[in-house]
Amino acid sequence: MREHRKCQTSAASSQALICDSNQSKSLMFMMILRSISVLLILVGSCCSLDNGMMRTPPMGWLAWERYRCNTDCRNDPENCISEHLFKIMADRLVEDGWREFGYEYINIDDCWTAKERDSKGQLQADPDRFPSGIKALADYVHSRGLKLGIYSDLGNFTCAGYPGTTLDTINIDAQTFAAWGVDMLKFDGCYSNSTVKAIGYPKMSAALNATGRRIAYSCSWPAYEGGLPPKVNYTLLGDICNLWRNYGDIQDCWESVVSIIEWYGNNQDALQPAAGPGRWNDPDMLLTGDFGLSYEQEKSQLAIWAMLAAPFFMSNDLRTISKEAVDILQNRLLIYISQDRLGIQGKRIMKSHAIEMWKRTLVAGQYAVAILNKATDGMPTPFQTSLALMNILDCTLGYDVIDVFAKKNQGFFRLNDTIYLRVNPTGIVLLFIKPGC
Numbered sequence: 001m002r003e004h005r006k007c008q009t010s011a012a013s014s015q016a017l018i019c020d021s022n023q024s025k026s027l028m029f030m031m032i033l034r035s036i037s038v039l040l041i042l043v044g045s046c047c048s049l050d051n052g053m054m055r056t057p058p059m060g061w062l063a064w065e066r067y068r069c070n071t072d073c074r075n076d077p078e079n080c081i082s083e084h085l086f087k088i089m090a091d092r093l094v095e096d097g098w099r100e101f102g103y104e105y106i107n108i109d110d111c112w113t114a115k116e117r118d119s120k121g122q123l124q125a126d127p128d129r130f131p132s133g134i135k136a137l138a139d140y141v142h143s144r145g146l147k148l149g150i151y152s153d154l155g156n157f158t159c160a161g162y163p164g165t166t167l168d169t170i171n172i173d174a175q176t177f178a179a180w181g182v183d184m185l186k187f188d189g190c191y192s193n194s195t196v197k198a199i200g201y202p203k204m205s206a207a208l209n210a211t212g213r214r215i216a217y218s219c220s221w222p223a224y225e226g227g228l229p230p231k232v233n234y235t236l237l238g239d240i241c242n243l244w245r246n247y248g249d250i251q252d253c254w255e256s257v258v259s260i261i262e263w264y265g266n267n268q269d270a271l272q273p274a275a276g277p278g279r280w281n282d283p284d285m286l287l288t289g290d291f292g293l294s295y296e297q298e299k300s301q302l303a304i305w306a307m308l309a310a311p312f313f314m315s316n317d318l319r320t321i322s323k324e325a326v327d328i329l330q331n332r333l334l335i336y337i338s339q340d341r342l343g344i345q346g347k348r349i350m351k352s353h354a355i356e357m358w359k360r361t362l363v364a365g366q367y368a369v370a371i372l373n374k375a376t377d378g379m380p381t382p383f384q385t386s387l388a389l390m391n392i393l394d395c396t397l398g399y400d401v402i403d404v405f406a407k408k409n410q411g412f413f414r415l416n417d418t419i420y421l422r423v424n425p426t427g428i429v430l431l432f433i434k435p436g437c
Contacts, residue, residue: 050209053216054242055277056339057311058184060105060149061089061098065252065285065315069111069160073129079317081111082129083137086148092318094144101330102339105184106141107149107313108134110160117163122176123152138181149184149216150177154200155191164191167200171207178211186218197221205240218282219244228267234274243280243311246271250284252292254426257301258374260284264308265348265356275309275345282311289316289325296427299328299405303370303430306338307346307358333404333432337368346370349390355383355423357390365394367433368404373423380422387433388415395435404430412436 063081073080090106093099112134118124125134134150141148152173155164165173165187177185187204189197201221208215219241222232227246237244247263250256260283264271275281283305288298305312314329328334337360346360346368354375360368369390373381387399398414410431413419421429 051214051216051242053214053278054280056341056343057280057309058105058216058243059102059312059335059338060107060147060314061093061103061318062105062107062109062149062285062313062315063089064109065250065287066290066317067315071111071126071129080129081108083125083132086137087140089318090141090144090146093146096318096326097330098318099145101332101335103312103314104145105147105149105313107151107184107186109151109186110153110158110188111162112151113158113162115162121169121172123163123165123173133180134182135180138183142181147183148181149186149218150180150182151186151188152177153188153190154197154204155189157191159188159190165200165204167196167203170200170203171210174204174207174211174215177215178208178213181213182215184216184218186220188220189224194225197224202236202240216242218242222246223248227263228270234270238274238276238279242278243282245282245284247283250287252287252290254293254297257287257293257297261304261356261372264304265351265358268345268347272345272347275343277341277343280309280311280343281345283308285313285315286329287316288314288329289318289321294426295324296424298325299430300372300426300428302328302331302334303404303428304358304372306334306430307360307368307370309338309340309343309345309360312338328405331404331407333402333407334430337362337404337430337432355381357385359390359392365435365437367392369431369433371421371423371429371431373425373427375425378425380424380427383421383423383429385419385421386416387413387419392433395437397436399436400434402432402434404432 067079067081070076070080073082086106086108093103112125114124114126138148153159153164156166157164201219205217208217219237221244223245225231247260250260264283271281287293287301340362342363344361346358348356349359350357354373356372358370362368371383375381393415398412400412401410401419403410423429
């Protein structure tokens with residue numbers, strides 16, 4: 001979804017999008033009921049993605065949130081959507097150690113194409129901004145030990161008005177991406193309707209499979225249908241997509257982050273069972289290193305995204321990112337929690353006023369617990385709990401409790417021992433809990 005919203009300064013309902021729209025997209029959330037005949041066609045014709053990819057949530061770098069559709073390479077050559085920008089970010093992922101932490105994707109978003117397809121009907125990169133072409137860029141990214149992601153849109157146009165992928169060009173576009181050496185496709189849904197989406201998203205999955213190249217598939221389909229059953233069939237999505245956007249675009253402000261957290265918590269009974277190895281709910285990009293969040297808020301987003309088993313796609317400037325932002329994005333225990341191979345999405349287990357507690361089950365009897373403080377009153381909030389209150393009872397001997405961001409062992413606790421914490425305003429305490437049995 002590409003709604004070009006701006007952040008509000010006042011709070012709003014947790015069910016609502018917090019950011020105002022700069023442009024009207026009347027087709028964005030059309031809710032057209034699918035006919036039984038269309039569903040029968042899909043069930044009979046689509047095949048499982050079956051690519052064996054993304055058994056843990058993917059990690060990497062994505063252009064959109066930081067660079068949007070900046071195509072002014074004449075006046076802003078260092079920040080425009082171009083092969084130059086993506087090569088620089090690939091270099092930074094390697095040379096600054098990001099790749100070693102698992103950040104392996106360099107993902108192009110909207111605005112990379114020329115305004116017209118070529119004489120063979122194929123998508124083509126803008127010749128001024130990508131003079132070497134996408135295949136050459138993919139080769140460069142691969143030479144750095146990384147993977148290249150690309151963006152297209154199921155519709156007449158992309159969200160920014162560039163050529164889209166219609167039903168009759170799905171096969172040729174899948175073949176083009178495979179020939180270029182693309183490793184991931186993000187398939188948006190502007191300028192199409194629900195019936196077209198119900199046909200096109202499974203069709204693209206089958207087309208990617210048919211190329212013979214392993215291409216991870218990110219679907220924006222559920223975000224355009226409200227994100228929830230019965231309009232969204234998560235059983236089908238798990239068969240055809242590796243990850244999917246459920247909700248509106250994130251924006252560079254705390255209110256946007258909170259709205260996403262609340263939506264996932266309020267709807268977790270429908271969303272949590274859908275996630276697992278190779279099929280992930282995607283609450284959108286990481287804002288750490290950008291402009292809108294405080295240090296405490298950056299930690300809060302990262303911790304909840306880790307609890308949600310969400311993709312870790314940064315969208316920032318790796319050339320100028322602060323040491324503090326690097327430190328939390330490269331926190332090894334945070335990444336260990338995020339990448340847990342069980343792939344069980346965490347759930348909100350307590351909500352009281354401004355305090356929320358989230359819990360995620362990990363391998364080997366381990367757990368992660370996050371205590372989020374949404375208050376803005378300027379004082380840390382005291383908080384007490386115990387392993388028993390968190391329903392962590394498997395090891396009767398007790399557990400080591402480690403503060404992930406403080407990088408400090410809080411001690412060894414028996415099941416009914418009180419754990420004393422203080423949680424900063426709009427901040428979080430993320431605990432890694434390891435059994436002593």
